[in-house]
Amino acid sequence: MNEQTRLSWTDVRDEIRARILSRAYAPGDKLPRDEDIAQELGCARSTVHRAMQDLSQIGLVERKRKGGTHVRADPVTRATFDIPITRREVEQRGSIYSCQLISRTVEQTPLPIMARFGITHPAEMLRVKALHLADNRPYIFEDRWIDVGSMPEILDVDFSLESANEWLVHNKPYSRLDVRFSAMNAEGESARYLDTPTGSALFVIERTTWIGAEPITTVQAVAAPGYQLVAQN
Amino acid sequence: MNEQTRLSWTDVRDEIRARILSRAYAPGDKLPRDEDIAQELGCARSTVHRAMQDLSQIGLVERKRKGGTHVRADPVTRATFDIPITRREVEQRGSIYSCQLISRTVEQTPLPIMARFGITHPAEMLRVKALHLADNRPYIFEDRWIDVGSMPEILDVDFSLESANEWLVHNKPYSRLDVRFSAMNAEGESARYLDTPTGSALFVIERTTWIGAEPITTVQAVAAPGYQLVAQN
DNA sequence: GAGTGGTCTAGACCACATG
DNA sequence: ATGTGGTCTAGACCACTCT
Structure with missing residues (x-):
């Protein structure tokens, strides 16, 4: 009945992203606090934090200290380019x-x-x-x-x-x-x-x-x- | 004689970057293990890890699991662009x-x-x-x-x-x-x-x-x- | 096989933004 | 003043990769 393995932060990220894609969390919505998500999914808060860090980097969500985490209403397309020698x-x-x-x-x-x-x-x-x-x-x-x-x-x-x-x-x-x-x-x-x-x-x-x-x-x-x-x- | 405040990961990042800029760590060089740097600077390993994550993201260093951390010999110019609606x-x-x-x-x-x-x-x-x-x-x-x-x-x-x-x-x-x-x-x-x-x-x-x-x-x-x-x- | 970075946890405290 | 994310610590274990 137990989980086979622990959740990795990528699992958490994928789960949150899936919810955003499916509009369970719709654009503009406020997400639950990291701690609540952690409890719901059964992992440490820092794992959720790591996942959110990634989603925030990509530009899918926006985080503010007391404001919580929101799905970006106007997502930007963020792309990274490597220009080598x-x-x-x-x-x-x-x-x-x-x-x-x-x-x-x-x-x-x-x-x-x-x-x-x-x-x-x-x-x-x-x-x-x-x-x-x-x-x-x-x-x-x-x-x-x-x-x-x-x-x-x-x-x-x-x-x-x-x-x-x-x-x-x-x-x-x-x-x-x-x-x-x-x-x-x-x-x-x-x-x-x-x-x-x-x-x-x-x-x-x-x-x-x-x-x-x-x-x-x-x-x-x-x-x-x-x-x-x-x-x- | 004590440190006024704890080291933040940005302090660690800036210190490492300064060493790279000053060629104390030269291009291609192998850096000390995270743990050694942590000990030298007096912080936890995860703080060094966070700093390295940033430097690696920027493209200044390259990290591999057993190979350690190296200053990139051929640094790439990495730039991120936001393309809004x-x-x-x-x-x-x-x-x-x-x-x-x-x-x-x-x-x-x-x-x-x-x-x-x-x-x-x-x-x-x-x-x-x-x-x-x-x-x-x-x-x-x-x-x-x-x-x-x-x-x-x-x-x-x-x-x-x-x-x-x-x-x-x-x-x-x-x-x-x-x-x-x-x-x-x-x-x-x-x-x-x-x-x-x-x-x-x-x-x-x-x-x-x-x-x-x-x-x-x-x-x-x-x-x-x-x-x-x-x-x- | 062994060394190093990567991740997870649990807990504490900090810093910022909002009411 | 208070709530929420951000960070730091200490310790443990995992996973990749080089030899």
């Missing part, structure tokens, strides 16, 4: 990776770049343009700004050996990140380097990183036509 | 939302749609095209397929009152989700309805949902030029 991305597709350094200059940051970093005074930064290739065909064109002040050693790195992308990822972890996706028409450099007609629709990833409040790097990566980003899960 | 998205920008039903037909699923759902036999589905507007200007054009078999009641819904987007979100939670982003050139319908020249670069969100293995809906949402998606955090 370009080398890995190419290699995992089974292609040969290579990279061309296009230019390497030191410039004062123009206004749009200052805006990305959220700084109010211009700074001298290293600007590196590079083209990533898969099987010798253009894959991603990147235009990157790197703060020199916080890492003077960057000036000695030979980016023809290791791309700026890789060097930074291996040598400069960040503590804050901003990522944006958009679309743009190929023109000028992007069209030329990606070897695509002017006007092609290109997928753009813009990434900016900081350590604390200190700028590290910002990059606009423009992918060749056909690029698609798929969510994990 | 279009109505909310528009309203949160401070604009007036409206929606036009363009067409509503029942069709056999063609191959590309079957592929999205992962089904091998065609099914009859409801196909709904609609245009979302912000301040009476085109915002998102969506082309949606809805499985009729699992929700015949959908046939009675008046989509001129409530968009298919909203009806589904409010009435049909899902258990599995696939999201992809890409870019495409405006052409034909997308150009016409979004009131943009043929060839404009448009941002495309493709979303497919299931309950278990059962298809619910798939939608291709094409955003007007200038659309940008920003990560949470």
